[in-house]
Amino acid sequence: MPTQQLIQKEKVALDAPLCRTCGGRCCQGSPGIWVDPERFFTLFFAGQHLTLEQLRGRLDDLGLVLWEKTGVPIPAPRSLLTGCAFYSADGCRFSIEDRPCQCLALVPNRKTLTQAQGCLCRLPKGFSREQAGRRWQKYWIGRSYEC
Ligand code: SF4
Numbered sequence: 574m575p576t577q578q579l580i581q582k583e584k585v586a587l588d589a590p591l592c593r594t595c596g597g598r599c600c601q602g603s604p605g606i607w608v609d610p611e612r613f614f615t616l617f618f619a620g621q622h623l624t625l626e627q628l629r630g631r632l633d634d635l636g637l638v639l640w641e642k643t644g645v646p647i648p649a650p651r652s653l654l655t656g657c658a659f660y661s662a663d664g665c666r667f668s669i670e671d672r673p674c675q676c677l678a679l680v681p682n683r684k685t686l687t688q689a690q691g692c693l694c695r696l697p698k699g700f701s702r703e704q705a706g707r708r709w710q711k712y713w714i715g716r717s718y719e720c
């Protein structure tokens with residue numbers, strides 16, 4: 574599916590002027606993740622569906638990792654002590670089309686700017702870590718992934 578269609582399907586809550594003023598406080602914490610496996614494989618592997626082992630071997634070149642603490646592997650940008658590895662002074666190094674679903678869905682809240690630190694911006698329920706875990710679990714089960 575062309576990336577433009579993908580971005581139209583995705584929930585996008587960006588507020589570029591507000592986020593520019595903020596300077597990416599969310600990105601300096603924990604990176605967002607790709608909640609939708611279909612979207613992830615379309616963006617990075619032209620729609621080819623990989624097994625977990627195949628994906629493990631390909632993530633390094635993309636600067637991505639798997640989050641596995643919950644028992645369900647979910648791809649995410651690599652983390653550094655300074656936050657997301659794709660964060661730069663000029664903003665996110667991903668194009669808007671390629672950004673993790675959570676990064677696109679996060680609803681900016683102007684009140685974030687009124688406090689010295691932290692982020693008051695909120696994720697819609699459908700983009701929570703738990704929801705991502707459910708979707709990826711379903712995907713891996715479909716790929717005969719054995720937990
Ligand atoms: S913390 Fe909120 S306001 Fe700041 S960049 Fe992130 S989404 Fe935008």
Ligand code: SF4
Binds near residue numbers: 604605676
């Ligand atoms: S991928 Fe981009 S938008 Fe998402 S946390 Fe990293 S720098 Fe921020």
